[in-house]
Amino acid sequence: MATLTLRDLVKxxxxxxxxxxxxxxxxxxxxxxxxxxxxxxxxxxxxxxxGLEEVTGGTIDIGGRVVNNLEPKDRDIAMVFQNYAIxxxxxxxxxxxxxxxTAKLSRADKEKRLEEVAAILDMTDLLDRKPNQLSxxxxxxxAIGRAMVRDPAVFLFDEPLSNLDAQLRxxxxxxxxxxxxxxxxxxxxxxxxxxxxxxMADRIVIMKDGHIQQVGTPSEVYHTPANIFVAxxxxxxxxxxxxxxxxxxxxxxDTGTEIAMPGGxxxxxxxGVRPDDLGVVAGVPLTRGRVTVREPLxxxxxxxxxxxxxxxxxxxxxxxxxxxxGAEVTLCADPANLHLFxxxxxxxxx
Amino acid sequence: xxxxxxxRPSSETLLASNxxxxxxxxxQIIRWLxxxxxxxxxxxxxxxxxxxxxxxxxxxYNVNLIPEExxxxxxxxxxxDGRFYGxxxxxxxxxxxxxxxxxxxxxxxxxxxxxxxxxxxxxxxIAILSTxxxxxxxxxxxxxxxxxxxxxxxxxxGIMFPGMMTAFGTFLMKQFFETVPDDFIEAARIDGLNxxxxxxxxxxxxxxxxxxxxxxxxxxxxWTAFIWPLIVTNSPDMYTLPVxxxxxxxxxxxxxELIMTGAAISTIPTLIVFLIFQRFIIRGVVMAGLKG
Numbered sequence: 001m002a003t004l005t006l007r008d009l010v011k012x013x014x015x016x017x018x019x020x021x022x023x024x025x026x027x028x029x030x031x032x033x034x035x036x037x038x039x040x041x042x043x044x045x046x047x048x049x050x051g052l053e054e055v056t057g058g059t060i061d062i063g064g065r066v067v068n069n070l071e072p073k074d075r076d077i078a079m080v081f082q083n084y085a086i087x088x089x090x091x092x093x094x095x096x097x098x099x100x101x102t103a104k105l106s107r108a109d110k111e112k113r114l115e116e117v118a119a120i121l122d123m124t125d126l127l128d129r130k131p132n133q134l135s136x137x138x139x140x141x142x143a144i145g146r147a148m149v150r151d152p153a154v155f156l157f158d159e160p161l162s163n164l165d166a167q168l169r170x171x172x173x174x175x176x177x178x179x180x181x182x183x184x185x186x187x188x189x190x191x192x193x194x195x196x197x198x199x200m201a202d203r204i205v206i207m208k209d210g211h212i213q214q215v216g217t218p219s220e221v222y223h224t225p226a227n228i229f230v231a232x233x234x235x236x237x238x239x240x241x242x243x244x245x246x247x248x249x250x251x252x253x254d255t256g257t258e259i260a261m262p263g264g265x266x267x268x269x270x271x272g273v274r275p276d277d278l279g280v281v282a283g284v285p286l287t288r289g290r291v292t293v294r295e296p297l298x299x300x301x302x303x304x305x306x307x308x309x310x311x312x313x314x315x316x317x318x319x320x321x322x323x324x325x326g327a328e329v330t331l332c333a334d335p336a337n338l339h340l341f342x343x344x345x346x347x348x349x350x
Numbered sequence: 351x352x353x354x355x356x357x358r359p360s361s362e363t364l365l366a367s368n369x370x371x372x373x374x375x376x377x378q379i380i381r382w383l384x385x386x387x388x389x390x391x392x393x394x395x396x397x398x399x400x401x402x403x404x405x406x407x408x409x410x411y412n413v414n415l416i417p418e419e420x421x422x423x424x425x426x427x428x429x430x431d432g433r434f435y436g437x438x439x440x441x442x443x444x445x446x447x448x449x450x451x452x453x454x455x456x457x458x459x460x461x462x463x464x465x466x467x468x469x470x471x472x473x474x475x476i477a478i479l480s481t482x483x484x485x486x487x488x489x490x491x492x493x494x495x496x497x498x499x500x501x502x503x504x505x506x507x508g509i510m511f512p513g514m515m516t517a518f519g520t521f522l523m524k525q526f527f528e529t530v531p532d533d534f535i536e537a538a539r540i541d542g543l544n545x546x547x548x549x550x551x552x553x554x555x556x557x558x559x560x561x562x563x564x565x566x567x568x569x570x571x572x573w574t575a576f577i578w579p580l581i582v583t584n585s586p587d588m589y590t591l592p593v594x595x596x597x598x599x600x601x602x603x604x605x606x607e608l609i610m611t612g613a614a615i616s617t618i619p620t621l622i623v624f625l626i627f628q629r630f631i632i633r634g635v636v637m638a639g640l641k642g
Binding site for chain 2: 050071078079083088089098099101103146150
């Protein structure tokens with residue numbers, strides 16, 4: 001196990017800079033998830049850590065050793081790929097044992113290690129099968145086993161769950177988390193799914209256009225987003241954004257509603273409120289509108305409300321007696337759950 | 351009872367009456383007819399080869415497919431002729447070594463051109479491909495002069511060297527390596543294999559169908575090669591089978607029955623090669639280790 005430190009990491013492809021000097025320290029045994037939309041640079045960062053992409057600028061430090069110029073095999077890392085990349089012509093035993101080919105261990109020790117990993121992953125009975133005789137989840141476990149068997153300092157996961165169906169994804173998510181609790185290795189996990197990020201990570205790194213937008217625990221990035229991008233990217237449905245004017249501790253919405261909010265903001269602001277925090281029952285009235293769509297989720301119902309000047313906002317209503325489509329509703333929120341952003345820079349105002 | 355049967359027909363009656371009757375499809379009939387004609391065109395030379403090999407010399411120029419007096423005398427003669435074994439062994443050695451060489455070098459070059467990024471990669475690939483446009487007849491003289499200068503005339507090496515690596519094989523392998531996902535290569539790199547080990551352990555097993563096809567092409571090509579072995583060899587003990595068979599008979603009389611007998615025997619190794627390798631030509635093996 002080891003810490004991982006990225007310092008001013010830059011990546012350029014044909015004079016186009018795709019990573020603009022990112023810096024991050026991942027603590028020993030920490031589970032860090034890189035999340036962001038396609039093209040944000042999260043997979044490139046992971047591949048640079050793995051040694052599959054050259055580093056244009058900055059340094060990568062694993063366990064106190066700069067690894068920029070080391071071959072992937074010498075970096076003490078293991079990687080699980082999106083497409084599993086388990087060798088179809090080899091049995092599960094050979095696939096898992098493949099990571100030990102170059103290890104300086106006796107045959108007996110290699111076999112013992114392989115059996116241990118198979119037992120942890122509950123794959124002992126499948127060791128003699130070929131990949132085409134396995135389900136998607138089992139193949140993913142083989143890929144994880146091949147990485148585990150090397151007992152690396154850092155595990156790298158490149159969107160490993162994105163090819164699984166929803167049910168299996170949830171199951172594998174739990175299994176990976178349990179595995180981390182059991183083995184305690186440092187893990188860097190890349191995904192574009194914010195639910196995966198929220199449920200698995202000790203800390204989340206949110207990226208956009210080659211920049212880190214925010215690093216924090218799932219609770220921090222959800223409850224105190226650093227900017228509009230993070231606020232809208234984390235959480236589903238996305239945070240509602242309403243145009244407003246702030247003056248002397250009061251925020252006045254375009255709809256005429258005024259809310260007392262402490263803070264030094266003055267002038268045009270963007271008011272953010274999560275659908276979870278916006279309802280038709282309690283809190284200060286925020287905006288009014290007509291229900292256009294209802295999405296029943298069981299215990300609660302999502303309602304889409306056309307507020308006119310404020311655009312469409314999403315709120316939550318009771319699952320049993322939600323307002324009818326076409327009904328006029330007043331949407332309320334607790335002022336403590338509102339967020340203010342600078343509309344020009346997108347940064348949070350606190 | 352008869353009344354009941356009348357209103358409730360037996361299952362046999364129902365099956366017979368409900369059996370789908372396909373209307374005569376003229377397009378399908380024409381397709382079958384064309385396929386049949388194609389089959390006849392392909393099979394007739396082989397049938398005549400076998401037929402002629404079973405004929406006496408006086409019957410060779412009769413076009414009848416079934417010999418009037420079938421005989422195995424030609425087979426006995428050819429197999430008892432010591433030269434045949436020598437030619438057979440020469441062909442076997444040359445075709446086998448050339449096939450192994452092509453499998454190794456074509457795939458190695460194809461893999462390099464496919465999976466590595468280096469300056470001039472595209473130019474090298476085009477240069478290799480462009481050699482496909484030069485006819486063998488044009489190359490024979492330079493090859494001969496080279497062989498003469500290096501002392502390779504009338505030797506195995508002289509016969510084999512022009513075909514040890516082919517542009518077609520390189521092209522074929524490069525195209526097949528394109529289907530091997532880079533994830534496999536990168537996973538092996540992380541697992542600590544060097545590039546040669548990755549090529550041999552990971553990439554080669556994933557292109558077995560292509561290797562099998564290449565092996566069949568190269569083996570057949572060298573087994574049946576005639577012009578170059580005829581030119582580069584000058585003693586009967588170095589002849590390959592096609593060159594040796596053509597020497598049956600003399601200027602006044604060609605012993606077609608013996609040539610056809612030798613040809614019939616010489617098809618056996620090609621059939622064996624095909625039977626061995628055709629089972630590897632199964633697509634889809636590459637995808638089995640990827641997303642389900």
